[in-house]
Amino acid sequence: MSTLSAVLRSTLAKDLRMEWRSKDAINSMLFFALLVVVIFSFSFSPTAEESRQIAGGLIWVAFLFAAVVALNQTWARELRNQVLDAYRVSPAPANSLFLAKAIGNFIFVGVLEVLMAPLFVVFYNLRPVGPAWQLGLVGALATWALVVNGTFFAAMSIRTRSREVMLPLILFPISIPALLAMVESTTAILTGDASPVFWINLLAVYDVVFTTACLLLFETVLNAE
Amino acid sequence: MKFLYAAYAATWIIHIVYLVYLSRGYARVREEARELQQGRSRSTD
Amino acid sequence: MRTKLTILGLIALALLSYGLYQALVAAPTEQTMGDVQRIFYYHVPSAWTAFLLFFCNFIASAIYLLNRSQRSDAFALATAEVGVVFCTVVLVTGPIWAKPVWGIWWTWDARLTTTLILWLIYVSYLMLRRYSSGGQTPVLAAALAIFGFIDVPIVYFSIRYFRTQHPQPVIAGAEGSGIDPLMMKALMINWLAFIVFGAIVVWLRYKLERARQQVEEAHALREEQSLEQPRVDKPAVDARAS
Numbered sequence: 468m469s470t471l472s473a474v475l476r477s478t479l480a481k482d483l484r485m486e487w488r489s490k491d492a493i494n495s496m497l498f499f500a501l502l503v504v505v506i507f508s509f510s511f512s513p514t515a516e517e518s519r520q521i522a523g524g525l526i527w528v529a530f531l532f533a534a535v536v537a538l539n540q541t542w543a544r545e546l547r548n549q550v551l552d553a554y555r556v557s558p559a560p561a562n563s564l565f566l567a568k569a570i571g572n573f574i575f576v577g578v579l580e581v582l583m584a585p586l587f588v589v590f591y592n593l594r595p596v597g598p599a600w601q602l603g604l605v606g607a608l609a610t611w612a613l614v615v616n617g618t619f620f621a622a623m624s625i626r627t628r629s630r631e632v633m634l635p636l637i638l639f640p641i642s643i644p645a646l647l648a649m650v651e652s653t654t655a656i657l658t659g660d661a662s663p664v665f666w667i668n669l670l671a672v673y674d675v676v677f678t679t680a681c682l683l684l685f686e687t688v689l690n691a692e
Numbered sequence: 693m694k695f696l697y698a699a700y701a702a703t704w705i706i707h708i709v710y711l712v713y714l715s716r717g718y719a720r721v722r723e724e725a726r727e728l729q730q731g732r733s734r735s736t737d
Numbered sequence: 738m739r740t741k742l743t744i745l746g747l748i749a750l751a752l753l754s755y756g757l758y759q760a761l762v763a764a765p766t767e768q769t770m771g772d773v774q775r776i777f778y779y780h781v782p783s784a785w786t787a788f789l790l791f792f793c794n795f796i797a798s799a800i801y802l803l804n805r806s807q808r809s810d811a812f813a814l815a816t817a818e819v820g821v822v823f824c825t826v827v828l829v830t831g832p833i834w835a836k837p838v839w840g841i842w843w844t845w846d847a848r849l850t851t852t853l854i855l856w857l858i859y860v861s862y863l864m865l866r867r868y869s870s871g872g873q874t875p876v877l878a879a880a881l882a883i884f885g886f887i888d889v890p891i892v893y894f895s896i897r898y899f900r901t902q903h904p905q906p907v908i909a910g911a912e913g914s915g916i917d918p919l920m921m922k923a924l925m926i927n928w929l930a931f932i933v934f935g936a937i938v939v940w941l942r943y944k945l946e947r948a949r950q951q952v953e954e955a956h957a958l959r960e961e962q963s964l965e966q967p968r969v970d971k972p973a974v975d976a977r978a979s
Contacts, residue, residue: 619884623881628870636861637865640860640861641885644888677884695834702830728955
């Protein structure tokens with residue numbers, strides 16, 4: 468257990484430090500999310516009332532697309548410098564590597580969300596009608612739902628011939644229920660029309676189920692040769 | 693009735709298209725196996 | 738093998754023709770929907786067969802992760818691909834039924850959407866298999882198959898809560914539901930026929946994949962030999978990449 472947390476901490480610290488110095492992932496994600504927001508409002512040109520209705524979907528679609536940018540970079544650097552091969556032969560538990568990468572992505576996407584949230588409020592005149600603290604809970608659960616599977620599938624897609632293209636192709640179909648849950652709960656909170664409780668529970672179940680599956684299968688996938 | 697026949701026809705068209713795809717796969721594998729055999733006899737010469 | 742296949746093919750042909758007769762002639766006409774309802778005898782058995790094949794794919798993938806045998810991998814691929822074919826049949830016959838009955842081709846209700854997502858998941862599985870190369874493909878595919886399979890109940894419950902418009906389960910559903918015994922007979926015969934037919938196609942696909950695996954192995958073996966003896970000209974292996 469102690470090696471697990473030690474490896475986890477050092478890998479996470481390394482990734483955060485590298486991101487802090489280069490700001491590659493966060494810059495590209497931010498700009499990408501911004502583009503999605505602008506393009507969506509041009510495509511639909513919603514009125515104030517409509518924008519409240521569609522904002523939940525818009526926010527999460529933007530974050531989903533932006534997250535793919537960060538997720539694709541997760542393993543690329545490690546693959547280039549043969550770090551993954553080193554990991555395979557080292558006795559360090561594979562799950563600590565996975566958790567470090569997933570938590571790192573969680574932080575990146577979380578920072579993106581915090582930075583983008585004011586922009587959405589301004590562009591779409593948002594004001595939560597329901598309890599606002601639930602938005603934070605939905606945000607955390609939904610981000611984890613995206614990054615846990617995303618990190619796992621990125622480790623898979625990096626090994627295929629088409630690399631970056633493959634990740635959304637395998638991630639999006641599996642993520643549809645999570646996407647539905649995050650969109651519905653956010654819309655419910657923003658409009659106050661319905662209760663988001665069912666959807667928050669669904670997100671929690673999704674998180675637990677797929678975190679377990681990732682931890683059980685990651686070592687197999689890492690060592691696949 | 694038109695819809696009924698359309699549905700039944702569509703079902704079998706899909707299955708037949710897949711079977712044709714399968715038979716082409718068989719032809720390709722057979723071809724490759726033949727090439728492999730020829731290559732082997734050449735290399736043992 | 739060939740004679741077994743022929744016998745199985747004849748059984749399937751007989752069952753399918755009998756099923757067709759049952760569906761088009763013997764089964765009574767439904768009162769409200771009329772003859773269009775007869776699509777039911779192809780639509781529902783195809784759906785059940787597809788679900789059965791996806792379940793087999795899950796089992797085969799799990800077994801592959803345990804024993805790493807090429808046979809279970811070939812079986813997983815065969816069931817997934819044939820399952821996608823049956824799922825396509827469901828998704829094509831569904832709208833053809835919906836149009837005259839509901840007046841629309843498609844609606845985002847629970848079971849339609851679940852089937853569509855199931856189709857998407859297994860198409861992505863097949864794409865992963867196609868676009869990854871080397872010996873790691875089966876492991877990655879098996880992992881994705883397990884993820885896809887555990888996703889299905891979550892998809893179903895989320896979308897059922899979202900909205901539902903599909904006819905309620907008529908068989909073993911709520912009280913008061915139920916169908917004419919003759920309809921049931923036609924349904925079951927067609928299901929049996931589709932299972933036999935599906936088994937034949939899976940078998941053919943499985944044999945094809947095994948043959949392909951063997952050709953690939955022979956290629957790899959030869960490459961090794963040509964590395965040991967650099968004097969021998971390397972044969973063209975372009976076809977392998979496709």
